[in-house]
Amino acid sequence: MRAVLYLLIISVFMGCTKDEPLNEAAILGVWNLNREVVLSPFPQGDSLQSTEVLHGLESVVYEFKGDNQLWIKRSGKPDLLMRYTCYEDLISTDDTAIYGLGQYVDINESTYSLSYTDGKLILDAFWRNGPILYFERKPL
DSSP: OHHHHHHHHHHHHHHHOOSOOOOHHHHOEEEEEEEEEEEEEOTTSSSEEEEEEEOOTTTEEEEEOTTSEEEEEETTSOOEEEEEEEEEEEEESSSSOEEEEEEEEEETTEEEEEEEETTEEEEEOGGGTOOEEEEEEOOO
């Protein structure tokens, strides 16, 4: 009975999502990094503060390739080659509360939740005190 309840909850949340379904091909290509939100602890250590970094057009470019290679190109710096993997997994707040399927991308062992909507890409590692990266597809 409990399993049926979990399946019902998962199907309701999946039906309500506005994000496009995970399609690794959807993130392939060249993306301009527009904005980055970086989290750091306050000196007291009780909470986090956020700093927003805005990037100029084409100053930081991510190119996702079909062979799971990611090239990061930054103005005036050497290009970085990284590996990435996309996947779906259950979202839960603890070991018992499951409330849907999440889309994720691992980049060189760092995990980001992935959101792809209306030609914009968001990679979010906030839940691990990491950055939130906002991209727009590079015009052809």
